[in-house]
Amino acid sequence: MQTMSTESARPPHLRATALALVLVGGFCGTAARDLVQNAFPHSASGVPWATFGINLAGAFVLGVLLEGLARSGEDDGRRRRIRLLAGTGFCGAFTTYSALATDTVQLWEVGHRTTAGIAYAAGTVLAGLVCTWLGLMVASRTARGGAR
Template sequence: MTQPDEFRVDPDVDLHVPADRGELAAHPAAVLGAIAAGGVLGALARAGAQAAFPHPPTGFPWATFGINVSGCLLIGALMAVLTARPAGPLVRPFLGVGVLGGYTTFSTYVVEAHRAVLAGAPGTALAYLAATVLGALLAVWTGDAVAGRLLARAGGGEAR
């Protein structure tokens, strides 16, 4: 049995936004291609950063922490920009879902915390878990707030 559209959940596309629903239905290969292309770029950037800044199993994973926090900052800014100035139908899937979704890595975050516990550093794991969640939430809020203010200033409107 299928559910009505209002009950289906797709984390990559907001079916309540007519542009998302229409583009995905009209050109599913283009949307998926944009996500895949962006994902490759984001994952390569993440892999490069993690290779440049390795850490021991008991050490704080600064590379992944920086990746997740900076990615969340950019996601907040991107959503503010796209809310204020809608772009083409493939911009959000490419940049938001693809590039930034491939760049951020909360699965690695969990694996690294688990490895720290297994290596005998539960304090590091707990600090990493808490700092990442707090840092990511603050980064999304900051990216949205700063971008919203800059856009309002540039457009002569009010800050969000």
Template sequence: MNWLLVVVGGMTGAPLRYLTDRAVQSRHDSVFPWGTFAVNITGCLILGALTGAALAGATGSHLQLLLGTGLCGALTTYSTFSYETLRLAETGARFYALANVAASVAAGLGAAFLGVMLARAVWG
């Protein structure tokens, strides 16, 4: 049963990542990978909220498998982040490469923290 929850979450997260990435990126005339940035920060927020809910006892392992492992595992992408950052650096857009790393780490941690705080406010 657990593997099915991960599969269902992944089946939702993967197309959601692709569609969100394309929608966000099409609205920006920049080499900065805004689509990947958006899905990764969203995933951090969801995982933070899920963690906060779990710490408050408001969710169980099934929801963590469905949303955390499945949905967020397919929604977020460290490999694409790494690839896009490398491509930026290789094509001479080093400022964007450094900005992508710094902004992704800072915003990702901030989003996870915000998610935990929101969950604590709701269920704490």
């Protein structure tokens, strides 16, 4: 009878390897987000375009990544490691719901621009859905070799 190692007997979310992949990806995603936000500070109007762009880019990349991985086989082995490192870790830390929420409140408070805050939050969510869908379509077409 074959026995499982302690690492493989644990649920995936409790495995040291999985946690390390998410940690490394998260560190890199946070560093990338910080670089972009420092390179493109808030505009004079107060609109946080860097956060907006980061969240949309992350949604697109996550769509491409997850669709590509799903089309290439089961979520195990190498594909799972890529998903944890690049998807959960990098994209999860690169995109930022907390900055979206904070920036929305700041737009509300700056000159009582409630409409701008609501438009920014709703626009980010809706545009994020579109970017994710576009990412899914890109990965789908790539997997089919660009056939229609």
